[in-house]
Each structure stands twice: as structure tokens, then as C-alpha cells.
Amino acid sequence: MASFQRKALIAFLILLALSLVLGAAGYRRSFLEAALVPTPDQQAPWRIQPGADASPGGRSETRMLDDGRRLRVQLHVAGTASTPYAEANLFFVDRAGKPVHADLSRYSSVSFVATCAPGNTLSLVAPTFEPTVSRRGDLLTYRAPTAxxxxxxxxxxxxxxxxxxxxxxxxxxxxxxxxxxxxxxLDQVPKLAIGSSFQSPRDTDLLVDISGLALHGRDLRWIVVPGSVLLLAWAGFGFWFFRRHAAELTRDVQDRLQKDLPIVAYQQLSLQPHRDREKATILRVIATRYADAELDLESVVNETGVNRNKVNEILKAELGFTFSGYLNKLRLTEAARLLADKGSATVSEIAYSVGYNNVSYFNKLFKEEYGCTPKAFRGALGATDEVAPASTSVTKTSTIRMEQQLQP
Structure with a gap:
């Protein structure tokens, strides 16, 4: 059992470490970020292009003040048009520099730092292609979600x-x-546009500086896939652990049951009653009355006439136990035999039959002796059909031999 417990602990620690590493890595990778401004190696390449109102009387203008590594523009919104506006357009392009529709569906937010002189309110527009009404290339027909x-x-x-x-x-x-x-x-977005709003001042040069422009999102596959793998790994570990634990517990119980048969302690004695009547008397009293809950050292002393110190000396020298230790050994071993019989007696009934009035105390002692509860002991022996009956037969035969040996 100890070897199995060491192996199980090592496997648990390895699996726990693997779970922490994969979980942390998957969690970090699930956060998506595409930097648009500034970056020399753009994940979503774009080409900047000025835009302004084209309605009758429109005289708004947009001037680009940088090369695209930093979005810095000057907007001039003229008051002559009915709906004037000026904007800087970031058109998405492919590697060849041709306009494309970018798939931004993986991203849920956009962030940046905006500086304006004078201060005012601007707009961000992410046009989207609507298959039912939009005409490809005609941006006026695209939906224009705005913030x-x-x-x-x-x-x-x-x-x-x-x-x-x-x-x-x-x-x-x-x-x-x-x-x-x-x-x-957001799966077909031709551009992002940052420009004026109806609250922007008219006929005034507006200096707009945008930095740190980036798209943010989550890819939950980096959590779901490793999570599923780890879940299967933990389920496999649990299945292995409980199967092996049951097998090891069964083997351990069988070993203990064979080792702790009641007769073992008596067979260790080269007892010749006619030459050593004190030993024989002490063992006979304990052997015949161990199931009596009232049996204690004082009772043995009164019944045998041997003083209490000598009783303990004899048991310690011959068996390696004190009186209470030997009495508990006999009772617990008999309880193990009764549990192995697969009878209908309950754990409480067995506890009472071997001399314990307190079932909780019996369970505690039994677990200390056999490493498991009486119920688990019975279940472990029930997992095999061969060992328990054999153990029972050996115990009964040994008990008869013990009684014959103790006869004066």
C-alpha cells in the first residue's frame, strides 16, 4: 500500500503541475490582441486614406500628418454641408496591398489613446458588409456601427x-x-474610421493624435481544448487510482488477515501447560473471555491469582503485547474473521460480539489495525471470492488447535 501511495502521489503532483502549466498557457493564449498603431509588423495590415463629406457644398478636409506608424491627422469640418464630416480611414489590405474585408469577429473591443486639440467628441465607425442589402465596394450600402x-x-x-x-x-x-x-x-469589415462627430467644432482645424490602437478579443478554444484534455487526464487518473487503490486495499487486507489469525499469537508459544501453568491459565482466561466487554486486567488477576505486573510481563515476553494490546489484537482479529465470513451480521453486531460496546471506538481501533474501516475491509474481501473463505477455514481450524493446546 505504501508503494502504491507513493506512486499515486507522484502521479498526482505531475498531473497537477501539467494542469497548472497548460491551464496558465491556455488562459494567456486565449487573450487575443492585434496592434494596429503603432507596429512595424502589423497583424492586420492597413492603408490610411483621408475621407470627408462629398455632399453638395461639402468642403471638409482631412490631412495626414504622419506615415501611418502613428495615426496623426488634421481634420477641418466645414459648416457649409448639411452633414459635414472629416475622417481618417484605415482600410485593411492584403500582402499585395489590395483592399480586403478583414474578419474581426474574434475581437470584441478596441482600445487606444486619443489626444485632440481642441478637445471634443469624435466617432469610431466599423462598416460591416450585410449580404442582404450591401453592394460590395459601395461603402454607403454597408452597415455603419458607430461609437x-x-x-x-x-x-x-x-x-x-x-x-x-x-x-x-x-x-x-x-x-x-x-x-x-x-x-x-464583424466578419467582413473593410475599414475602421476615426473622425468628427456632429459635436465637433466647425470651420476649425482639429489636431487628432491616436496611439496604441489595438483590437482585443478571446479565443476560448485555448481554454476549451486544453481543459477537455486535462479533464480526460484527471478522469483517467481517478479511474486508475480507485481501481488500483481497491486492488491494493484488497491485497493488504488479505495479507493482514492471514498474518493476524487468532492462533498466530498462540503458535508463537512453545507452551507446555503441565510445566508452565501460570501462562496457560492466563491465556485460557483471555481466550475464553475476550468477547466479554467487562474483561479487564483486574478480572484476569482475580481469576488467575497472578499479580498484574506478572500478567503483563508474561504477555510482553511471549507475545510482545501488553494486556490491553493483546486483548484488542484478539478482538480485532476475530472481528476480521467474522467480517470475512460474508455473513449477514452488521458491523455493530460484530463489534458487540467481540467485546466492544462502543462502535465508534471499535471502528477507530479497527482502522488503526487494518488501515481501513470494517465496512471497507468487508468490501475489499468481497472483491475476491477465494481468500475470505480460505482464511475463515484456517481460523476455525487454528482456534480448535489452540483450545486443545490449552487443555491441562
């Missing part, structure tokens, strides 16, 4: 939820769609 954010002269940290952007009413009106149709997908 507004404050931008100060000292810099403002902005975090926007890409899954909860608001679609403007004009888009619903243009196609006669129900305003309640709020769901959209």
Missing part, C-alpha cells in the same frame, strides 16, 4: 465594445429596414 468617445488635449484612454456599436438611423431609413434589427457581424 462616440471623448478626446481631450491631455490624452484620453478609450475602450470601446465592438459588439455593441450603434447603427445610425439613416442606414435603416435608406433601405426601409426595421430599427429593431440591431444584430451585426
Amino acid at each position: 462616440f468617445f471623448a478626446c481631450s488635449e491631455h490624452g484620453t484612454r478609450v475602450d470601446l465594445d465592438l459588439t455593441r456599436l450603434e447603427t445610425p438611423q439613416w442606414w435603416f431609413a435608406m433601405f426601409g429596414l426595421d430599427l429593431a434589427w440591431r444584430e451585426y457581424r
